[in-house]
Amino acid sequence: MVSQPATPRSGPLRQGDPARLGRYELLGRLGSGGMGVVFLARDEAGRRVAVKVVHADLAGDDEFRRRFRSEVERARQVPPFCTAELIDADTDAPRPYLVVEYVDGPSLAQAVDEQGPLTVANLHAVAIGVATALTAIHGAGIVHRDLKPRNVLLAPGSPKVIDFGIARALEATSQNTRTGQLVGTVAYMAPERFATEPGTPLTPAADIFAWGCVVAFAGTGRTPFQGDSPAATAARILTQAPDLRGLDGPLRHLVELSLVTDPAERPTARDLLDLLIGSGAQRSAQLVEALEQQPALRRAATQMQGAATSGVHQHMAHLPAGDDAADTEITPHVVAVPGRHVQRHAQRRAGRGRRALVAVLAVLGVLTALGAGFLGVRAAGVFDGSAASPGPSATAGPSAAPAPRMSLPPGEPFIVDALTTRGQWTGTFVVGEEGSNCDVTDGALRVNRVAPGFFTCAGPEKQLSGDHTIAVTARIEQPGTCLGVWLYWSQERSYQLTACEDAFRIAVDRDGAVSYVLRDVPLAATLPVGQDVRLQVVVRDGVVRFGHDDVQVAEAPLPEADIDRGRPMIGLVSAPGDDTPPYGATFNDIEVRTLTP
Structure with a gap:
């Protein structure tokens, strides 16, 4: 239908x-x-x-x-x-x-992307609303695990937090246990999420850290540990103090408290709620204005505060998440204003020395092994971090053995196009790609996008199945752009191959988002911006080989039985973690050839 x-x-x-x-x-x-x-x-x-x-x-x-x-x-x-x-x-x-419940409103991510940081009153409303939601969620024994701006909807009356708790079912599947996958978005992950020791408990304090990151993003338009890649962001979370320029007053102090490294030193959700709507020093004029402007939010916050005080929902910030949490006896808790020493914490975070370096190296190893795509640059619309992997993930670093040479076997022409004639290749426009384009100008097929995400260009409407090769001359025109090749493309599914400045990736794409990464290979030498490379792909016997200029970079099996027929596509993808458009790429001389069994 x-x-x-x-x-x-x-x-x-x-x-x-x-x-x-x-x-x-x-x-x-x-x-x-x-x-x-x-x-x-x-x-x-x-x-x-x-x-x-x-x-x-x-x-x-x-x-x-x-x-x-x-x-x-x-x-x-x-x-x-x-x-x-x-x-x-x-x-x-x-x-x-x-x-x-259907919430008819934009996400916080959409609102900030389209209109910039929130006004002071609206920022305080979001801070109160999300703290209220976390008080309710934690009181039921749930850790959200993936709190981020996309999961905060700006509904009429009050913000609404969605997708709480269910991420745990995905994170703990047998498939994810095999691959070591984390569910979440790196920029909003607490330091303990990157722990390499087995059995490290995850508590609601991880959501408090995410609350601080969400509020900082809403108020400044950037995350407090923003790096140029997921690995760089993780390293900043583990070793650097947060960048909170643009936040001030009592709300900045609460964000600082929520971002301390030690989860035991963070306030609980109920602490935050008390500090935000209580009568103490934290109750600024902006907080009063936010509550006056949104009576539904005020009612929800005060009712949740009353429910928690009465013991209906209890203090659970330092209980482990999971099946054991429900069996632990909890007593009602009346919160005192936390007296954390943020400056002492910041000095300790920045001065860990050798232990910090060891931790960062371990985390970078985990990130590399999983592939940057696993760890959720979901706000960019690509390399989706909430996906489950039914197959193995692997990587090869720049110190690996010399890459094998790559030559394309001869085959029958399927598509041979110099990409110099207008009208032969067009963008596959969908909602969210406004301002993107794909057209031949100045003797090349030029692809541009004005927001993070991806954009595909379709050529002749010819369905391809079986073994084949693809070769195309391509150039990264804007930093942060990845060159893209899609195998067996349809709207519902495809294999996505990306050549970024720092890595080649092979992934499964479903419903317009990366489902999981098959292979992620860092490059020993950066792929240059503004210089032509000849991308080469060989699909044979259920395996894809991917490289450039006669050097093989990545190889992976193609495990999805239903992805075996579709159109070959080219285009671009914003690099994982990059949110600094525009993005641009050019293509010439594409050759797609079928191979005989």
Whole structure:
């Protein structure tokens, strides 16, 4: 069934999408990610809801299903104080799904991207709303695990936090255990998330760290440990003091408290809520204005504060997350204003010396082994960090053995184009790619994008299957741009090959986002900006080899049985962690040739 867009925030259903799930009529697609697809739907009473349907590969994982059921039951206990309420779920369906309140509003990430940092009053409203939500979530025994601006929706009346807790089911699947995958977004991960010691507990304090990062982003337009790559960001989180330029007053102090390295020294969500809406020194004129302007937010915050004080939701900041947390006896907690010494903490963070260096090197090793794509540059729309990997991830560093030479076997011409004639290759425009273009000018196919993400250019409408080779001359025109080649492309799925300045990557792409990375190979020598390279691809016997100028850089199996037919595509991808557009690339002389068995 295919429908028209149900709202400006949803896209149409696609061929193969169900028309109904249980008692819910599906109206359109709201998005997709590593766990599944989110649909806009309508219940029998005509109320709009969001239905989140798990991907088929995860639905077949028994460990995922067990944890998914557990987390859904926990999520049912979260009161709807600045959270999207869980309405219904079917964890035993062939494709498990859950139904949550539909929030008709932009995400915090969208708002800041389009309008810049929030006004002072709106910033305080977000700080209060997210602290209220975390108080409710932690009180139910849940750690969010992936709190970030995309998961904060600016609903009329008060902010709403979404996608809480369910990330744990994804993080703990048997597949992820094999690959060591982390679920989350690097820029919002607490230092303890990068611990290399087995059994390191994850507590709600990790969400408090993320709260500080989210508030800093909302107030300044950047994350407090922003680096030029996920690995650089992780290193800053472990060794540097946060960059909070642009924040001031009591709210800056609370953000500083939330970003201390030791999780035991951070305030709890309830601490934050008390400090934000209490009558102490933290209650600034801006806080008063925020509460006066949004009475629904004031009611939610004060009601949640009252519920926590009465013992309905208890203090859980330093309990381990997971199955054992629910079995631990907790006593109601009345919060005192924390007296942390932020300057002492900052000096300690910056002066760890040898231990800090060892920790950073270990984390960089983990990041490299997982591939930058795993660790969530989701705000850029690529290398999605919430994805599960059903296959192994690997890397080869610049100190590895000399790369093998690469030559393309002869084959039959499928597409041979100098890319000098207009109208032969066009951009595959979708929502979110406004301002991007793909056209021949000045003797080359030029691809441009004005926001982080990707943009593909389609040539002849010819479906390719089986073994083949691709060769194309390409040039990175703007720093932070990766050259892209897509194998067997369709709107629903493809293999994505990217040649960035610092690495080559091979990944599985589903529903317009990277599902998981097959291979991530750092380059010994940087791919130069403004210089032609000849990209080369060989697909044969279920394996892809990827390189440039007769040197093989990466090789990986192609494990997805349903990705075996589609169009060859070229284009660009913003580099992981890069949010400094514009992005640009040029292409000439593409040759796609089929190989005989």
